[in-house]
Amino acid sequence: MFREKLQNIYQLGCKELWSLWRDPIMLVLILYTFTISVYTAATALPDGLSKAPIAIVDEDHSILSERISSAFFPPYFVAQSTELNAMDSGMDAGQFTFALNIPVDFQKDLLAGNPATVQVNVDATRMSQALSGAGYIQQIVLSEVNEYIQGHRQATALPVELELRARFNPTLNSQWFGSVMQIINNVAMLSIILTGAALIREREHGTIEHLMVMPVTVFEIMLAKVWSMSLVVIIAAFVGLKVVVQGALHVPIDGSLLLFFLGALLTLFATTSMGIYMATISKSMPQFGLLMMLVLIPMQMLSGGLTPRESMPEFVQQVMLVAPTTHFVSLAQAILYRNAGFDVVWPSFLCLIAIASVFFYVAWKRFKDTIHTMA
Template identity: 60%
Template structure:
C-alpha cells in the first residue's frame, strides 16, 4: 500500500517538473488565472458605458436642453449637437450608436398634453449597447419629461409603486459576475488541457514505454496525473481568488473559500478523468485541441454559467445533468455569491462525486486498454 502511494506521489512530482519545463503551457496557466480574469471582468461590461450619442435639437427649448443634459457620463459620452441633414450620414459612417431627434414645438406640445413623438435612431450593429441603451434613453426621456410637466401641472400619483431590491449585487456590477464565472470556466478548461497534454506529451516523447517496464499499474499512472494537475489548478484558483478577484477587482466573496475549494477538488477529479479519456482517443496535440473544442464549448455554454438553464429546452437541461460543469456552476454560484453552506449544496457535491467516480472508472478502463495495446 505504501509503495503504491509512493509511486503515485513520485510520478506526480515528475508531472510537475514536466510542466515547469514547458514555458508555453506554464504561461497559459498563469495568464488564464490572472490577466484573463481581469479582462473578462472589466473589458466588456454588460451595463451601458460611454455610448456615443448625437442629438438633432429642432426645438431649442428648455425641455429639450433638459433632456440633452440628462444624457451624461459614464453611461453616455457628451452628446454631440448635429443638424438634421447629417443624421443619416453619421449613422452610415458608424460615428454614433444613437441619434436622438427632438422635433420642433416639442416643449409646447408636451405642455399641451398632445404627447409628441421623439425619434431615436439606433445603430443595431452594436447589439449590446443598442439593446441596453434603448431602454436607458427611453427611461431618461420619460422621467425628465414627467418631472418637467409637474412643474406646470398638479402632481399625479401612480396607482402602484415598484420597490426594486437587487440582492447579492446591489450595484449590479458586471465585474462581480464576470470575474467569478471566468474563473469557473477557466478551471474546466485548464484542467482538461493540462491533464490531456501531460499524457499526449509522454506518448510523443516515448516515455510511456519507460513507464510500462516499471512495476506500475494503469491506475497509479492515471492517479499521478490527476492529483498533480489538479494541485496546480487548485493552487492557481486560490491565488486568483486572493490576488485578482478579491484583491485587484475587490469582488466580495460571501461564502466559505474552503467549501468552494472542496467543490473545485470534486470537479477536477471529473474533468481530469475526462481529459485522460480524450487523450487516449486523440493521438496528437492538434487532434486533442479539436476534440477539446467539441467538448469544452457545450460544457461552458450549457452549464448555466452564461445563460440560465431554465431558458434552455428541457431536453438540453436533462442531458446536461450528466455534465460535471452543471453541478459545479450551481454550487459555486451558491457559495461565492449567496454564502450557501454545505446544507444547501450537498446535492451538487453528491452529483459531482458520482459523476467523477463514473468518469474516472470509464477513463481508467480506456487507459488500461490503450496501455495494453502499446505493450
C-alpha cells in the same frame, strides 16, 4: 503491496510536476489563466450604459427641445448636435450609437394637445449598449416632457412603493460575478488541458513506452496524473481567488473556501479524467485542441455560469446534468455568493461523486486499451 502502490502513484505524480515545471509555455498559461484572464473577464463586462455616443437633431429649437438635448450628459451619454442630413451617414459610419430627432413644432404640438413623436435611431449591432440605452433615452425624454407640461419636477406620490433589495450583490457590480465565474470556468478548462497535454507529451517524446516496462499499472499512471494536475489547478485557483479576486478586484467572498475547494477537487477528478480520455483519442496536440473546443465550449456555455439553466430548453437542461461543470457551477455559486453550507449543496456533491467515478472508469478503460494496443 498497498504501500508500494501509493508510493508509485506519488512518485509518478512528482514526475508529472517536474515535467510541467520544465514546460515554460504551460507555466505561462497557468499564470495567465488565473491572473490576467480573471482580471480582464471581470473588468471587461459592461457595468451598464457608459459614454454612449448619441447624436441629437433639434429641428424644433424650442425650450423643451433644448431641455431634452441638455438631459443627455456623461457618464451615460456623450451627446453631440448634428444636422438631419448627416444623421443617417453618421449612423452608417459608426460615429454614434443613438440618434435622436426632435421634429419641427414638437413643443407647439404638445401644448396644443396634438400627437407628437420623437424619432430614436439605434445601432443594434452594439448590443451591449443598444438595449439598455434605448430604455434610458425613453425615460429621459418622457421625464423631461412630463416635467415641462406639469411645470414642476416634483415626483407624483404613488399609493404603492416598491422596496428593492439586491441580495448577495447589493451594488449590482458585475465584477463580483465576472471574476468568480472566470475562476470556476478556468478550473475545468485548465485541468483538461494539463492532463491531456501531459499524456500527449509523453506519447510524442516516447516516455510512455518507458512506463509500460516499469512495474506500475495503468491505474497508478492515470491516478498520478489526476492528483498532480489537480494539485496544480487547486493552487492556481487559490492564488487567483486571493490575489486577483479578493486582492486586486476587492470582491468579498463570505462562503467557505474549504467547502468550495472540496467541490473543486471532485470536479477535477472528473475533468482530468476527461482530459486523459480525450488525449487517448487524439493523435497530436492540434487534434486535442480541436477536440477540447468541441467539448469545453458547450460545457461552459450550457452549465449555468453564463446563462441561467432555467432559461434553456428542457432537453438541454436534462442533457447537461451529466456534465460535471453544471453541478460545480451550482455549488460554487451557492457557496461563494450565498454562503451556503454543506446542507444546501450536498446534492451537487453527490452528483459530482457519481459523475467523476463514471468518467474515471471510462477513461481508465480507454487508457488501458490504448496501452495494450501500443504494446
